[in-house]
Amino acid sequence: MDYDNVSRQTIIRLPSYLNYLKNLTNDRYTNISATIIANALGLNDVQVRKDLSVVSSAGKPKVGYNREELIKDIESFLGYDTHNRAVLVGAGNLGQALLSHDGFSKYGIDIVAAFDKDADKAGMMINGREVRPIEELSSFCKRNRIRIGVLTVPEERAQEACDCMLEAGIVAILNYAQVYLVVPAEVKVETETVAYAISQLINHIR
Amino acid sequence: MDYDNVSRQTIIRLPSYLNYLKNLTNDRYTNISATIIANALGLNDVQVRKDLSVVSSAGKPKVGYNREELIKDIESFLGYDTHNRAVLVGAGNLGQALLSHDGFSKYGIDIVAAFDKDADKAGMMINGREVRPIEELSSFCKRNRIRIGVLTVPEERAQEACDCMLEAGIVAILNYAQVYLVVPAEVKVETETVAYAISQLINHIR
Numbered sequence: 038m039d040y041d042n043v044s045r046q047t048i049i050r051l052p053s054y055l056n057y058l059k060n061l062t063n064d065r066y067t068n069i070s071a072t073i074i075a076n077a078l079g080l081n082d083v084q085v086r087k088d089l090s091v092v093s094s095a096g097k098p099k100v101g102y103n104r105e106e107l108i109k110d111i112e113s114f115l116g117y118d119t120h121n122r123a124v125l126v127g128a129g130n131l132g133q134a135l136l137s138h139d140g141f142s143k144y145g146i147d148i149v150a151a152f153d154k155d156a157d158k159a160g161m162m163i164n165g166r167e168v169r170p171i172e173e174l175s176s177f178c179k180r181n182r183i184r185i186g187v188l189t190v191p192e193e194r195a196q197e198a199c200d201c202m203l204e205a206g207i208v209a210i211l212n213y214a215q216v217y218l219v220v221p222a223e224v225k226v227e228t229e230t231v232a233y234a235i236s237q238l239i240n241h242i243r
Numbered sequence: 244m245d246y247d248n249v250s251r252q253t254i255i256r257l258p259s260y261l262n263y264l265k266n267l268t269n270d271r272y273t274n275i276s277a278t279i280i281a282n283a284l285g286l287n288d289v290q291v292r293k294d295l296s297v298v299s300s301a302g303k304p305k306v307g308y309n310r311e312e313l314i315k316d317i318e319s320f321l322g323y324d325t326h327n328r329a330v331l332v333g334a335g336n337l338g339q340a341l342l343s344h345d346g347f348s349k350y351g352i353d354i355v356a357a358f359d360k361d362a363d364k365a366g367m368m369i370n371g372r373e374v375r376p377i378e379e380l381s382s383f384c385k386r387n388r389i390r391i392g393v394l395t396v397p398e399e400r401a402q403e404a405c406d407c408m409l410e411a412g413i414v415a416i417l418n419y420a421q422v423y424l425v426v427p428a429e430v431k432v433e434t435e436t437v438a439y440a441i442s443q444l445i446n447h448i449r
Binding site: 145237 | 254255258259263285321336341343344345414416417421423431433435437438443444445446448449
């Protein structure tokens with residue numbers, strides 16, 4: 038199934054299924070049905086069946102899915118079974134927090150180094166990753182064939198840092214600055230949108 | 244304009260406009276046109292005009308928008324001009340990182356206290372906020388009329404923590420655990436979806 042043709046809502050639900058399946062310790066569930074998953078997660082079972090059919094052909098009528106196979110299929114679809122090395126640019130508060138939390142690795146991204154404009158930060162170790170001067174970004178990425186970057190600089194410096202990443206050969210950017218980045222068509226930017234989530238919540242309570 | 248009828252894409256672009264407008268130091272821009280904003284951000288000017296017309300009626304033909312008014316209109320639409328007190332549940336790595344980074348306040352949410360199940364964490368101060376025992380969540384929220392909560396516990400404890408929040412009267416939850424939360428219809432959950440963004444990026448490079 039072509040990833041690009043799958044709806045955003047389906048892709049957002051997949052990590053929930055994966056988490057549920059991985060945490061199942063009950064031996065009874067060598068095979069598991071969409072209905073059981075749906076009930077456990079409070080979702081509609083037609084929806085769950087549809088979502089799973091997108092990523093896996095391992096489902097059988099009356100038997101359901103083999104749990105291990107389904108886990109593998111979801112991980113493979115989401116790219117979590119890969120190990121993509123990435124760099125982080127901007128080792129300020131947010132960058133340091135993300136390095137410490139280390140929440141990306143289970144999604145298939147390993148941050149291997151951080152870069153910062155501030156020469157004083159060079160040499161700092163955060164959760165096993167070294168902070169390097171931004172001048173080394175390009176040679177580091179090219180030498181290590183790194184194409185994914187996480188951008189955690191303040192808004193007013195985001196485009197400048199983005200340009201450094203482009204020059205270094207980065208083609209996929211996870212952008213934590215709430216600004217629109219100007220990039221060539223072949224580069225993909227995903228902007229982290231806590232602003233959107235928060236405005237939805239505020240709208241809900243007012 | 245009814246917030247609920249505005250597209251997600253528009254709401255995601257609004258913080259970029261806001262950031263651009265607030266950082267403009269040039270006195271020349273007492274008034275500013277959608278075209279100037281579009282050019283600065285690398286966006287289509289028809290799109291920008293449409294987005295701004297959703298949130299503001301301050302635009303005039305040939306004159307553009309009064310910058311100060313437009314800033315106020317966008318902030319008001321997004322709810323950033325309000326001060327909504329919120330609690331954070333789960334003072335582990337991620338919770339502490341979010342408290343330290345303090346990235347929510349500019350979006351109208353002030354986290355005033357954190358809660359954790361681990362009694363050893365009680366009394367810790369993180370960036371001026373006290374960590375309290377989870378048993379105090381309900382009385383704290385009710386006393387302070389807090390209806391927004393940020394959930395940063397591990398996945399396997401997310402539903403349990405969510406239930407505590409519901410019992411405390413929380414009706415709007417920013418969920419950082421990648422699990423589906425079962426809540427009554429009147430409660431709004433926004434799940435932070437870095438999983439989705441990352442899978443998009445990985446798909447882009449493979």
